[in-house]
Amino acid sequence: EDKVVQSPLSLVVHEGDTVTLNCSYEVTNFRSLLWYKQEKKAPTFLFMLTSSGIEKKSGRLSSILDKKELSSILNITATQTGDSAIYLCAVAPHPQGAQKLVFGQGTRLTINP
Amino acid sequence: DTAVSQTPKYLVTQMGNDKSIKCEQNLGHDTMYWYKQDSKKFLKIMFSYNNKELIINETVPNRFSPKSPDKAHLNLHINSLELGDSAVYFCASSITGTATYEQYFGPGTRLTVT
Numbered sequence: 350e351d352k353v354v355q356s357p358l359s360l361v362v363h364e365g366d367t368v369t370l371n372c373s374y375e376v377t378n379f380r381s382l383l384w385y386k387q388e389k390k391a392p393t394f395l396f397m398l399t400s401s402g403i404e405k406k407s408g409r410l411s412s413i414l415d416k417k418e419l420s421s422i423l424n425i426t427a428t429q430t431g432d433s434a435i436y437l438c439a440v441a442p443h444p445q446g447a448q449k450l451v452f453g454q455g456t457r458l459t460i461n462p
Numbered sequence: 463d464t465a466v467s468q469t470p471k472y473l474v475t476q477m478g479n480d481k482s483i484k485c486e487q488n489l490g491h492d493t494m495y496w497y498k499q500d501s502k503k504f505l506k507i508m509f510s511y512n513n514k515e516l517i518i519n520e521t522v523p524n525r526f527s528p529k530s531p532d533k534a535h536l537n538l539h540i541n542s543l544e545l546g547d548s549a550v551y552f553c554a555s556s557i558t559g560t561a562t563y564e565q566y567f568g569p570g571t572r573l574t575v576t
Contacts, residue, residue: 383564383565385567387503390569390570391466391552391567391568391569391570392505392552392567393567394564394565394566435503439505448493448556448558448563448565449507449518449520450505450507450565451507452504452505452506454502454503454504455503455504457503
């Protein structure tokens with residue numbers, strides 16, 4: 350069965366700290382790995398990673414995929430209280446067509462002022 | 463300019479009732495999904511429709527029946543509601559092709575069965 354595991358499940362840091370969130374997966378027919386941020390409601394898309402070793406960056410957030418280790422990390426530097434959210438990792442295991450996303454259980458990140 | 467919308471946002475109902483949740487997307491996507499998020503925040507795929515055709519049907523009780531009247535709409539009807547159906551239900555949409563495309567999620571419908 351396809352599986353995505355995130356760690357830690359919960360993380361509390363102070364504003365300005367740097368955090369690293371982890372995601373590991375076991376899926377057949379791996380296509381892509383996606384990161385989402387979920388605040389109060391809908392998950393919002395952050396990154397999609399398909400190739401190993403290529404960092405994707407958006408402001409203070411960056412992410413990289415390691416296909417050999419079947420894992421990905423999401424880094425957030427100079428954290429702000431607005432970064433507090435649940436961060437979800439998902440993998441698209443289907444080879445083509447409609448993409449079923451398999452989600453991890455999420456990391457709840459809390460940034461204290 | 464809402465991209466993916468769901469109604470209602472909240473639904474409180476009693477066991478045994480039948481209820482529907484509606485979803486609409488104005489992104490021009492051809493694939494729509496229903497996900498269930500339980501109390502532990504685990505998001506799990508339930509169904510996927512591509513151009514009104516059922517593509518993915520995970521192990522979901524047949525009390526749940528999706529219907530897609532056109533590719534911009536995907537509704538979820540639930541019969542004989544049970545306590546365990548209480549969760550947040552998210553609709554999502556995406557483009558389909560040979561690559562993976564990100565899915566855009568609606569705001570969710572919080573269903574509480576009493």
